[in-house]
Amino acid sequence: MIAANLPFDLQIPLAGVLLALGTWLLLGRLGRRCRSGSLGQTLLLSGRVSLAGTVLLSSAGWWLAGLEVRNLLLTIGVIWTLLRWRGELKQRAEHYAAQLLPHLSSKDQLFLFDVLDKLLTTAALLVVLVMALDLLGVSAGVLITAGGFGAAALGFGARTIVENGLSGLSLYINRPFVLGDTINLPGLSLLGTVEQVGWFYTELRDPERQRIYVPNGVFTSQAIQNLAQIDNRRIWIEFGLSFSDRERVATITQNLEQRLSSLPGVDPAKDQLAHFVGYGESSLQLRLLCYAASSDIHAAWALRQQALLLIGEVVEQAGGSMPFPTRLLIRAPNAKDHP
Template sequence: MLNDFFLPLQLQIPLGGLLLSMLSWLLLEVVGRRCRPRSLLRGLLLTSRLSVAATCLLVGLGWWLALQLDPLVVNLERDGHEVRELLVAIGVAWTLVRWRQELQRDREGYAQEILPRLNEKDRLFLYDVIQKLLTISVGAILAYEVMQQLGVSAAVLITAGGFGAAAVGFGAQGVVSNSLSGLSLYVNRPFIVGDFIEIPAHQLMGTVEQISWFYTQLRSPDRQPVYVPNIIFTSTPVVNTAAIDNRRLLIQFSVSYDDRPLITAIVAELEQMLADHPMVDQAKLQAVHFTGYGASSLDLRLLAHACSSEITEAWTLQQDLLLRIGDVVERHGASMPFPTRTLLLPHQLSPAHTS
């Protein structure tokens, strides 16, 4: 009697979907809670609960409703399997989207977990690639399923490809160029997320925050977001200052003309100071030279390289060198000149100047 009641309406399909929805939520909840706290597996399992459970419920309900439709109104050639497959594809895509959101939530922690052997920059680069692949997978799944539902043939795809080529010829060059340039950035890796770059031709600079298919987002030194089309990076030179192995410091300073006999001793002490300085890279060129006779001073130059590539450490070293240069000059009894101007009032001028 129970079968006679259910089978005409095929209620076992929506009830089965409801049961499967509840079981999937419970299973993901239990297994997820047993995973290590803050782990990637725990995050993915728990974030999948809603999409997986809802998909099971909607697939059962949608398939059942499709079977109730009048064939004269909507003709489903495969007894509603088309609806089921479409809903499953949407559910899979939805789950992948939620996974991508979860990966973005704790970017650095998850990257450290799944790619522990790589350095920080390479780890974040590959992590960004994984997120991009998830996005591509979502688009590919939905596009394939839509084409399957529409019964798109190879001939139609070829025709669409012809129209696509014509669209490129009439105005989509920029979109295609930017997307291909974005792909080139991932393959060649002239810079990655976190690098500080400069584009001299366009007077742009900033820290790379995101590399998308069509543009790259920079954060300028004054914290303004800058969106740069990817085609710029393949057509103009880019300076990646993050790839510097050592920061070079070039400090210009001067002494008075009266201090010319002291220059040799000043240079010698500064050279010894560089040789003993713990923050100066001894493997790189370092020098102190007398460079010329200025308009009102004797000009000198100090060259050194910091041990680190970090700009903040280079600034610290530069400050220390400037202070030490002043101490050395003062210790030798020399002085650093500064521009002066003498103003003669009319009553102070000689008769020859007033005539």
């Protein structure tokens, strides 16, 4: 009754204050009903300030300056809310990713959560673009003309940008690797751990802890080795015996194959081999092959160490020896010594 007796100019700000207060109370009530620490509660409570503030400011703008200002403030409020949500998601990405995608691995959770982050950013940019076009009064004909200029720009130099952008989208769809994977690009001699996948560049961290920014277009034209997807790591060791130990080769290789399975960390379902493979310049060349039971690089290093110690032990027990390259210096007759 009181609002009905007020002039129309005063009804607008009063309705805005009441609607903003109602929005604040409603979001708070809904947020308290959600499970503590859940993503829903976080989004509802973090959006109270921006949504209630948007309602209040847009009603004030409508009251003071008209519908155009109100629409502008509403658009700014939507962008404000999206950016606040994005900040909340990035702050506790691992926690919320585990809530939303509990059946996926932690790497896949972070990867898909990164997609959600980029979608929110893209949505905010699109809202800004639409708002800017609306304020400028851009018509459909202008957009078509701009598309023609865009095609020309593509032909004169934007091809690489578009290629990297489309390749970035392909990485999100096909997922040859995810955040945290270690990948190798043999064609470029690049090895690193994936720390971020952007629309145009992917950020790697190499073994020297240096950051490498790789254009996404590279991944559509180069072979990629995803070392994180290795099921078993191969242990391949080449060693030599003295030429005088040729009769001991069969005994040494047989003993190695028999004792390989006793090493901790060996995969019993895969090859465990030791062979004589050739005559070297200064030794008989032998090769040992086995596989680690897991993909963990540290376990593979430990297994390799055990295998090297086993080789030395078996060769010593067989009475053999491992030579090293030697050179014989022959002095010319009557040659003088030089300092």
